[in-house]
Amino acid sequence: MQLSRVIPSEPSRRGSAPAGLVFWALGLLVFAGPFACKGESDQPQWDAADATRKTEFVDDEDLVRDLPFAKDLASLAAFAAEEEWDLDGNLVDLVTGESEARYGWESRALLDSDSFVGWRLESGRRTYERECAGCHALNGDGGGPAAQYLFPRPRNFRKREFKFQSAPVGGRPRREDLMRTVTKGLVGSAMPAFRLLPEEKRHDVVEYVRYLSIRGEFEQTLLEWTDLDGEFADPDEVQELVEDRWERSNNPVTVPLIAETDFDQDSIERGRLLFTNAAACNGCHGDTGLGDGPTADSFRDAWGYPIRPRDLTTGQFRAGIDPSDIYRVIANGIGGTPMPGALGNNTPEEIWDLVHFVQHLTGKEVSR
Numbered sequence: 001m002q003l004s005r006v007i008p009s010e011p012s013r014r015g016s017a018p019a020g021l022v023f024w025a026l027g028l029l030v031f032a033g034p035f036a037c038k039g040e041s042d043q044p045q046w047d048a049a050d051a052t053r054k055t056e057f058v059d060d061e062d063l064v065r066d067l068p069f070a071k072d073l074a075s076l077a078a079f080a081a082e083e084e085w086d087l088d089g090n091l092v093d094l095v096t097g098e099s100e101a102r103y104g105w106e107s108r109a110l111l112d113s114d115s116f117v118g119w120r121l122e123s124g125r126r127t128y129e130r131e132c133a134g135c136h137a138l139n140g141d142g143g144g145p146a147a148q149y150l151f152p153r154p155r156n157f158r159k160r161e162f163k164f165q166s167a168p169v170g171g172r173p174r175r176e177d178l179m180r181t182v183t184k185g186l187v188g189s190a191m192p193a194f195r196l197l198p199e200e201k202r203h204d205v206v207e208y209v210r211y212l213s214i215r216g217e218f219e220q221t222l223l224e225w226t227d228l229d230g231e232f233a234d235p236d237e238v239q240e241l242v243e244d245r246w247e248r249s250n251n252p253v254t255v256p257l258i259a260e261t262d263f264d265q266d267s268i269e270r271g272r273l274l275f276t277n278a279a280a281c282n283g284c285h286g287d288t289g290l291g292d293g294p295t296a297d298s299f300r301d302a303w304g305y306p307i308r309p310r311d312l313t314t315g316q317f318r319a320g321i322d323p324s325d326i327y328r329v330i331a332n333g334i335g336g337t338p339m340p341g342a343l344g345n346n347t348p349e350e351i352w353d354l355v356h357f358v359q360h361l362t363g364k365e366v367s368r
């Protein structure tokens with residue numbers, strides 16, 4: 001099976017950019033152009049490497065890996081072709097295997113004909129190009145034309161790192177996690193809420209984000225192993241590893257692990273004590289949660305950008321404002337950032353106390 005049968009047409013790199021991107025670019029030129037371009041009125045190049053990322057971190061080996069891949073990938077593809085390796089075949093197995101886990105039971109016959117998976121991904125691709133690529137880039141590396149004006153940057157889906165997920169740290173996000181992000185957006189960042197997009201389309205675009213992420217992880221792991229061993233890595237082994245990681249995220253351990261405990265003054269005080277002592281949240285967030293702890297200025301995120309602990313008094317929580325959202329983020333931490341997960345060192349009851357203290361910091365009165 002050819003990859004082209006899963007994703008009927010790869011987005012074109014330049015020239016015939018989809019209408020959504022043109023819209024984005026025009027918007028940006030009108031809005032940001034006068035401030036940012038300073039006379040450089042070049043058309044944005046859809047998939048071009050983001051120069052600001054390239055120059056700043058080029059000396060740091062770990063961070064270089066965050067750069068857009070086009071160059072390395074081209075040589076990888078050429079090498080694979082020379083050696084007659086069927087990388088597309090591996091990728092197709094990965095993507096269809098993963099989608100089968102979700103859609104297989106719906107229609108075996110359709111799945112066998114490839115058209116069902118292909119159809120969902122194709123629908124997701126169209127939505128993605130229209131709604132997401134302006135920020136996240138066509139290939140998902142987070143370097144879309146708008147990216148350089150945004151802080152935090154749009155997520156690089158190829159870096160196997162997501163911030164908000166219900167699987168334990170180090171796992172891959174589940175479909176529900178991505179769906180939650182797409183539906184609710186990430187408050188306090190440029191990531192919009194897509195509530196108005198029909199639910200089916202949101203499911204499809206989530207499927208496409210998974211495709212871009214799985215593809216990125218496969219290609220990047222292949223590059224890294226090849227780099228480390230000095231010889232071309234075995235695509236079958238890489239496929240197996242990537243498959244295993246994404247499959248494990250389907251395993252049903254979700255947090256919160258226990259129902260919410262009583263939200264009362266005692267719980268808030270226990271939370272305060274943990275926050276400023278045993279759990280040491282104050283080192284980063286400060287004693288009063290303003291995000292001004294002694295280490296607050298010293299961090300970078302996994303994508304190489306400076307990051308500060310959140311001011312917890314604003315009441316803006318990217319992972320959501322439901323108590324269970326706050327629980328999840330405190331228990332699991334935030335992937336790719338210094339924010340650690342508290343679950344290893346604290347009991348679920350203690351984490352609820354922390355949730356209640358954090359809610360208290362936002363000025364919310366005890367509601368029960």
Ligand code: HEC
Nearest residue numbers: 131132135152153154155162163164181182186189190191
């Ligand atoms: C205006 C720019 C913009 C657009 C358009 C946009 N995003 Fe985002 N997106 C962001 C930013 C910025 C972040 C990173 C926020 C952060 O790090 O807290 C992000 C993060 C994400 C994440 C990562 C969440 C995590 O747990 O790490 C996902 C998934 C995502 N976006 C999906 C989408 C999808 C799907 C679309 C289109 C339907 C889309 N985005 C459109 C800016 C955008």
Ligand code: HEC
Nearest residue numbers: 279281284308309310317318319329330337338339342354
């Ligand atoms: C090593 C520094 C560090 C420590 C320790 C730390 N945090 Fe954080 N925390 C951060 C950073 C950085 C962010 C912002 C991440 C981002 O913007 O993506 C954050 C964000 C948060 C958020 C916002 C989540 C959201 O949905 O937006 C909450 C709530 C939070 N931390 C609570 C805690 C609690 C409770 C503790 C102690 C158990 C703690 N943090 C310990 C660095 C830290």
